[in-house]
Amino acid sequence: MRETLLEVKNLKTYFNTNRGLFKAVDGVNLTINRGETVALVGESGSGKSMTSMSIMKLIESPGEIVDGEIIFEGQDLVKLTNKEMNQIRGNQMAMIFQEPMTSLNPVYTIGNQIMEPLRQHQKMSKNEALKRTVELLELVGFANANRMINQYPHQLSGGMRQRVMIAMAMSNNPSLLIADEPTTALDVTIQAQILDLMIDLKKQTDTSMLLITHDLGVVAEMADRVMVMYAGQIVEDTDVLTLFKNPQHPYTKGLIASMPNIDSEEKRLKTIKGMVPSANEYPSGCRFASRCPYRQKECDQVQVLTSITEGHKVRCVLATKEVKDIAATSGG
Numbered sequence: 330m331r332e333t334l335l336e337v338k339n340l341k342t343y344f345n346t347n348r349g350l351f352k353a354v355d356g357v358n359l360t361i362n363r364g365e366t367v368a369l370v371g372e373s374g375s376g377k378s379m380t381s382m383s384i385m386k387l388i389e390s391p392g393e394i395v396d397g398e399i400i401f402e403g404q405d406l407v408k409l410t411n412k413e414m415n416q417i418r419g420n421q422m423a424m425i426f427q428e429p430m431t432s433l434n435p436v437y438t439i440g441n442q443i444m445e446p447l448r449q450h451q452k453m454s455k456n457e458a459l460k461r462t463v464e465l466l467e468l469v470g471f472a473n474a475n476r477m478i479n480q481y482p483h484q485l486s487g488g489m490r491q492r493v494m495i496a497m498a499m500s501n502n503p504s505l506l507i508a509d510e511p512t513t514a515l516d517v518t519i520q521a522q523i524l525d526l527m528i529d530l531k532k533q534t535d536t537s538m539l540l541i542t543h544d545l546g547v548v549a550e551m552a553d554r555v556m557v558m559y560a561g562q563i564v565e566d567t568d569v570l571t572l573f574k575n576p577q578h579p580y581t582k583g584l585i586a587s588m589p590n591i592d593s594e595e596k597r598l599k600t601i602k603g604m605v606p607s608a609n610e611y612p613s614g615c616r617f618a619s620r621c622p623y624r625q626k627e628c629d630q631v632q633v634l635t636s637i638t639e640g641h642k643v644r645c646v647l648a649t650k651e652v653k654d655i656a657a658t659s660g661g
């Protein structure tokens with residue numbers, strides 16, 4: 330068994346607005362082991378970003394973590410002060426976002442921006458920081474790292490900026506890297522390069538990754554384990570092979586069926602009909618029921634995330650019925 334790095338228990342992040350209470354993250358349980366890459370997938374609005382922002386403790390008002398624990402390297406982040414959290418962010422935990430330009434400062438050179446946190450968090454001298462900056466830029470694939478340090482963000486392409494962001498995120502050897510749609514804003518060939526880079530980093534470092542994406546192709550290439558999120562909850566949690574070979578939740582099956590398949594004769598994508606319910610008006614039973622082709626009367630009751638086999642959890646009455654029947658006949 331690998332050592333647990335992050336354990337999120339019953340996390341609830343709500344937005345209390347004058348339009349109602351939006352339950353963006355509503356009882357999420359999630360574990361990431363050391364060295365593991367976990368993908369978080371699901372449609373727009375399902376709560377993926379709010380889950381990661383909660384883990385980083387970057388939720389802004391009117392949003393608030395109202396319940397749960399975020400145990401990271403043995404301590405509960407929910408209980409930490411801002412100052413303590415600042416130490417963790419950019420040290421043990423780092424994040425890269427979809428749009429790298431917004432996170433880079435336009436008035437400083439690339440070199441300065443990477444050196445700054447090294448000097449601050451690792452108390453490096455100017456020379457040490459410069460040396461490490463060149464190393465980091467080489468790590469993320471810049472052949473001309475010595476020239477790159479003098480460039481300003483606007484002089485770089487989107488793909489290059491994302492590489493710089495990854496270099497900054499990796500600068501303090503974080504034990505956890507959170508990547509929220511890191512390739513979505515880039516064009517297709519550049520996306521592939523950034524993915525290759527992330528696969529390399531995964532091999533070269535023991536950094537765990539929480540990878541947020543709506544692209545199941547990316548999941549297949551990168552992830553060890555996958556959590557499928559729907560309407561603020563995890564609905565399926567399993568290893569990546571099982572996800573594609575034996576998905577259990579009807580929503581997961583729908584996501585897989587809507588993947589573009591180059592081998593298929595069928596050129597039109599199957600899409601899941603209907604929409605994710607709004608976070609201020611979830612139904613009391615299964616949140617996917619209104620869109621589910623297998624709906625039955627039990628679906629009106631609350632569904633819990635249940636282990637169906639070792640390492641495979643599902644929140645669906647269809648998948649768990651059989652498990653309950655077996656337990657009942659064996660007296661368990």
Ligand SMILES: Nc1ncnc2c1ncn2[C@@H]1O[C@H](COP(=O)(O)OP(=O)(O)OP(=O)(O)O)[C@@H](O)[C@H]1O
Pocket residue numbers: 344346351352353354371372373374375376377378379380391392543607608609
């Ligand atoms: N400022 C806010 N006020 C009210 N509700 C909010 C606010 N920010 C987020 N939410 C709620 O949180 C939900 C989840 O948002 P989140 O950004 O986590 O979705 P996501 O899964 O990352 O989607 P996407 O794939 O589009 O990035 C939203 O559907 C919305 O209901």
Ligand SMILES: [Mg+2]
Pocket residue numbers: 377378379509
């Ligand atoms: Mg998002």
